[in-house]
Amino acid sequence: MSKISSQFRFGEDYLTSGIAIKIASGEIKGIISETSREKIRKSRQVVENIVDKGHPVYGINTGFGPLCTTMISKEETKILQSNILQSHSVGVGDPIDQEIAKLMLILKLQSLSKGYSGIAESTLDRILWHIDNDVIPVVPSQGSVGASGDLAPLSHLFLPLIGLGKVIYNDNEIATSALFKETGLTSLDLGPKEGLALINGTQFIAAHAVKVVEKLHSCLSQADIIGAMMIEGLQGSVKPFYNELHELRPFKGNVHVASRVKSLLKGSEIMEDHIDCDRVQDPYSLRCIPQVHGASRNAWLHLKELVEIELNSVTDNPIIIDEELTISGGSFHGQPLAMAIDYACLAASEVGNISDRRIYLALEGNSPGVPKLLMEDTGINSGYMILQYTTAALASENKGLCFPSSADSIPTSLGQEDHVSMGSIGGRKALRVIENVEKILAIELLTAAQAFEFRKPMKSGVILDEIHKTIRKEVPFAEKDRVFADDINKGIDIIKNKTIITLANNVANKENLSLETKFSTQFEIY
Template identity: 45%
Template sequence: MGSSVIELNGHSLKLEDIISVAREGRKVALDRSAVAFVERGSGMVRTWAKESRVIYGVTTGFGDLSSQFIPPEQSEQLQANLMTSHASGVGDPFPEEIVRAIILLRVNSLIRGFSGISLQTLSRLVDFLNIGIHPVIPCKGSVGASGDLCPLSHLGIALLGLGEVFYRGKRMDTSEALRAAGLEPIVLGPKEGLAMNNGTAGMTGVASIALWEALALVKMADISGAMSLEALHGVPFAFDPRTHDLRPHQGQIMVARNVRALTKNSEIMEKYGNERVQDAYSLRCIPQVHGASRDALQYVQDVIQIEINSVTDNPLIFPSEGEAISGGNFHGQPVALAMDFFGIAMAEIGDIAERRAARLVDGKLSGLPPFLVEHSGINSGFMIPQYVAAALVSENKVLAHPSSVDSIPTSANQEDHVSMGMYSARKGLEILDNVRRVLAIEILLAAQGLDFSKPLFPGVGTRAAYEKLREEVPYLEKDGILYPLIDTIINRMKDRSILKAVEEVTGELE
């Protein structure tokens, strides 16, 4: 992803940039050409405040209190009060990678100069990223409009030297971390508090991490599906490109190509591929099901890419026209709908994988030893991992219920429709974790199934996955404790070592 400094201008940030900053600690800087826009917008807001011009959040209260005028001499107190009163989140803190993504996205939005933020405040957020000061942001409390008010306020109070942060591996008072880093708390000027907390950086930060993981996980789903296909002596005809060209959904075509690449030169398919006319849907329809989820992810990626480089504040400042316009760019509905779709799409990947896992352990359907163990009865084999997969996909069915279809009024009905976009993103991460676990179970079972076809080799890609797995996960002749094996596969999926081993022989999967 590169080690050079990323210059933020509000226009060109990409998903992979977010990951490099969030996970790898890549440094960021403000694009010099954008700084003038920031200073012009900030200067205009300060002028309006001195003139007592009526502008929401500058010389008025917030939400249902917007009709109350706030005199200029109380401007700094107004912004500080906004941060402290809105920092009311509950629940576990977000992991540091998500906090870093949130900070990055807020900076990238504010650098456009339409929010009235000062260069000093914006630079301090950059300091937080580059020094590694990560505010403690509770994961619960956002309704997704006006943006992520609550979580972003926890970021805002850190600028004031309040609240808590993670710094150098420890959770501590923000004031202590600032002293250790040689930084002073800042004083927020007119509108700066509102610029900090009125936007979608929270939900978009969570969504970005989830999306990045999902793009790799769907490749792993093709690998696990191909392993099951071969372990079950599946029929290759369903992956013939002529079939998929007649229904040219891109995801479907890509998955079929992946399966063909993974099973290329399979001795197992060469011997057994003509035994049946067709397979059960969980094998035969891998391209159609996995492919539809991939197409859904493409939609999600398109939405998130737009949101990454959007201005989601209110009101927006237009210095060239000398205007402040109140609007609704803070509303998280685009992200909420996309991430609800994300959850449904990923849950389906888990659903079909669990069905393949169930087929692998059912000796009547698979033609393999019951529960994939040679001496069943005294040994239960891989009976219970399928139970676990069933539990996980059932959990996902509840989590996949769209949160965006529910809205609850807030702020005395002034903010009477909200997106619930943060929860759409958060539960998307939960679904993703469950799907990874289901795929790990499928891979565990499919590898055991492939052993029963020896000395025949599977295809080049499935063989690479199998051999990488067998470096740490052995063939089981009798019962043993299985959870460490599942955890090992999960970890190898997270570090992408299985995927890398496969792509070394197949080329990059689509």
């Protein structure tokens, strides 16, 4: 693959959200190094020795969950591993996104390659084949309670290893049996503990968390830029972004946001035009951008740090330390990520909430030179009034989705698994909230660009001016009503494609401007 620029060694190198996403996109190639292979082989041999000696070890020669006291004969241990994949494949609902399923493969391979799971080298090579060839299992979205591992989704993820389930192959959904005919692959003969190692773990939760890290980072960066443009359009004050203020309350996110917004407003004729105006202070949705965006930045940073720990951890059960020590513990429990995902979900919702408030503020007509509803000829025209109805609906929907999934627990497995994290539900829900925030930000982008237009011929800072020109190439200034849904869809594309982030960085580099702060490296995903 020509676009691959480097390699990642599973089980040996440090995995981050950004690296995982690059492996999924093909920008980085994953390999299993010889160092990792040696650990994998040693761990596998320990499992084989346990089976030969007949000492009871959970999941190797015993049943699962409430059947943990049921001994399994040496001859039946392999049947047990195939059965567990089938019996636990009980997922329902629409399939998860193909990228998230691929991330699950990547994250599981990283965990198993650490050499503490007793899985066979050949099984890991087959998982790597699926990643390299972009043959992605079909995984239902519902059925995991986020403890004892993401059992149902991981079972569906690995059914193709034993010739069952479905996959996406050459952009088509086909049965694994058809894939085998097409490629010449054959079903794997799973050995003792392998089935359990495959389905025990947090990779469904973690894969969703990786996407939350990526997409929330994008929303936060774009919210700062769009917020700065709205400040320009409504001629807000730059003083709330002064370093002197934030040094007295130095939360990392606040300092970072204030510095970025202030740098975006630097050199603006619009800001200079009202430097001596009689307005004392702006509404909170403008004045408190550092505090609100910054708090969400801090929540994002917390999730990012926890996700990186999880991506480089062993989360199946039992853990094979050596022949004398196997530990049946609870590292499959999703609570560490579940709570942080709920926090990030709330943080994302608040970005959309304050964005909706700025949109409403822009429509009021209280900023000199900016007409009510952002249109001169209203009455016969409704202007931008109804766009805010949409953001109000989305912001309200998000509030309903912010109830923390991790606050709930329902006993399963006949009481053996009597506390579960529900992190799988939280991960899916957080992505729904972020998708709504992307739509809200798209509408604020259009609204800010419309308000910005009334400041002409004055110029903003060079970055915001270039962003405004780029928006106008896609969405023209609105002098009268039109089908604004078309504009909104174009705005959503701009947000999803991260167009304004790329443009801001390119202009900053070209003009030798800095959008960095001393905390900037903490707010990157790589």
